[in-house]
Amino acid sequence: MTRITHPPAQPVAFEPEFVAGVRDIFENKIVFNKVLGLRITDIAAERVSGGLDMxxxxxxHFAYNRIHGGVISAALDAMGGxxxxxxxxxxxxxxxxxxxLHRFAKLGTIDLxxxxxxxxxxxSFLLDAEVLRLGSRVASTRMAFRGAxxxxxxxxxxxxIVS
Structure with a gap:
């Protein structure tokens, strides 16, 4: 089996079925993401992006209409995943x-x-994330939470953890 290094040397074009499956898992089946209102705006092998409406x-903080830090943390964690x-x-x-798509069953956060x-x-807010290293057992990511x-x-x- 050929191993793809990360980021891939060549651009990877995902099939529409794969993208639709990832979107369904992320936006619907992970119910907490749905509660937060997270949505995917782009998915590529080297970077993903999404959005969140206030x-x-x-x-x-009610006096400043500031988004809760826990929402930011959860959103970044979800984007890393x-x-x-x-x-x-x-x-x-x-x-x-x-x-x-079945490979995602064991995916879980071990450090954030x-x-x-x-x-x-x-x-509204913009989010993006990239994988810095994808090992056989652990992946490391970097994420950003931005204003509109x-x-x-x-x-x-x-x-x-990936396995």
């Missing part, structure tokens, strides 16, 4: 989409660090 349920899903999907392109840089104030203007509000780093 809602009253997500306010952490999504990046790992994409990297695993790219590594196993020789398998059918359904078989690759969040640096809060600026107050999360706004109507692209300004970095929080940065994260995570480690995920």
């Amino acid at each position: 809602r009253p349920e997500l306010v952490g 999504l990046a790992v899903m994409a990297a695993i999907g790219a590594r196993h392109m020789d398998e059918p989409p359904a078989q690759r 660090r969040i640096d809060y840089l600026r107050p999360g104030i706004g109507e 203007d692209g300004k970095l509000l929080a940065a994260g780093a995570g480690a995920y």
Whole structure:
């Protein structure tokens, strides 16, 4: 079996079935992501991006209408996991989409660090994540939480068990 290094040397084009499956898992089957309102805007082997709209349920400081730090942390953690899903999907392109989607069952966070840089104030937020290293057992990621203007509000780093 050929191993794809990460990031892949060549761009990987995911099948529509794989992308739809990842989107369904991330946005619907992981119910907490649905509660937060997380959505995928782009999924590629080397980087994923998403979005989140501010809602009253997500306010952490009522006087400033600031998003709760726990929401930021959870959103970055979810995006890190999504990046790992994409990297695993790219590594196993020789398998059918359904078989690759089953590989996510054992994925879990083992370490997470969040640096809060600026107050999360706004109507919507942008998120992105990339895998720095995809090993056979552990993946390392870097994530960003930005305002709608692209300004970095929080940065994260995570480690995920992949097997």
